[in-house]
Amino acid sequence: MSAPSPQLPLALRYPPDQRLDTFVANDPALMPQLRDFALAGARRALYVAGPAGTGKTHLAIALCAQAEQLGRSAVYLPLRSLAGRVRAAAEALQGHDLVAVDGLDAIAGDRDDEIALFDLHNRLHDAGRSVFYTADQPPEALALTLPDLRSRLAQSVRVALAPLDDTGRHTLLRLRAERRGLQVDAATIDWLLRRVDRDLPALTALLDRLDRASLASQRRLTVPFVRQVLAEAS
Template sequence: MSGAPGSGQLPLALRFPPDQRLDTFVATDPVVLPQLRALVVSSPAQCVLVAGGANTGKTHLAIAVCAEAGARGIAAAYLPLASAAGRLRAALEAMEERDLIALDGVEAIAGRRDDEVALFDFHNRARDAGKALLYTAREWPADLPLQLPDLRSRLSQCLRIALAPLDDAGRREMLQLRARRRGLQFDPAAIDWLLRRVDRDLGSLAALFERLDRASLAAQRRVTVPFLRDTLGDLG
């Protein structure tokens, strides 16, 4: 079920954005992608917790794992926990039939006792039923302001994956991967020019990439330094 913004429905499943796939994620640790692919195909199912600061790619991975599962015929659902805070039990009950569930942003419900109890109960039911669970959080369970010790304990038992911010080489690779996936001609010199002038967190780069992709398509031009100057003239 998915709902348009303002519809009152919870975004339990999405049409997963095509750029948010495992093969478009650039990881600083080479074990990250194999571990997440193993979550999709593992038997018995696993529980994985991905932790990292803002703009390290947690949401990308949560959505990518669901897309990977869907491509393999596995029923998956993605839920940003911030959207369900205060009504989490109802949201989770609607996901009971899915085989893989990605719950993005545990910190959003930390300190909300009713939501913590709902997540604890759901976690136990899902594990008993052999379902795969993927959590993301900005910090490890021991550092989250959780009120329920039992929930902290359950989350601490998950396989842990730590994400670190990308350096410029990683950001460059991310832009190149997205460009190749869309058939966008993006000159290497243009990528270097861009990274010297814009906010380099992943969210900002992804939004800027979308803008450049549309502009390139409309102008029927490859992305070169002159094209960037024409399109983003305020950056110099």
């Protein structure tokens, strides 16, 4: 009996916080480039590299959501959960205009997965489709065993992400709070950034917790209220 095909995320499951308009970039030229890619895939392959916590997964999901809003078919391929099963997942991707391949580091060194990804890249290229890659490092620094895959990845248009500074983190929290309908002033955001883990996944998880607490108590996110929520969780 053949193994069941991997479950691939649907557009309706894309988290609403992870959109292009809630991504904060150090480089102001990045967002127009990404919107252009989502709209028409003018660059067939786009490769984003950056350390953990710089928002690579956010961008991969946001691009899929943006492309589908523009009438293109898109699918998100999370390699960290598909390691060892990339061929089965790739074979299920027929007819999509954009494929977002997130986390190349997870399959580097697995020759079967690398060959499957190489074949997927070639199929998408030959069909005029778009492919978006994310990784912690540029292609030449990945521990790949397949030179042909490294060569294909190296031909992609490349973008490097850097961690946000405090101004960028402040803007990110403000935008995400506004999207959720949360009322939070600048002083409260500054207070949070001085006292919590500053990487993006941790900040997002914290905002989730504060959102639930604010809804349950019907209170605004003020410094005293946030201090109380954090104390109760410690």
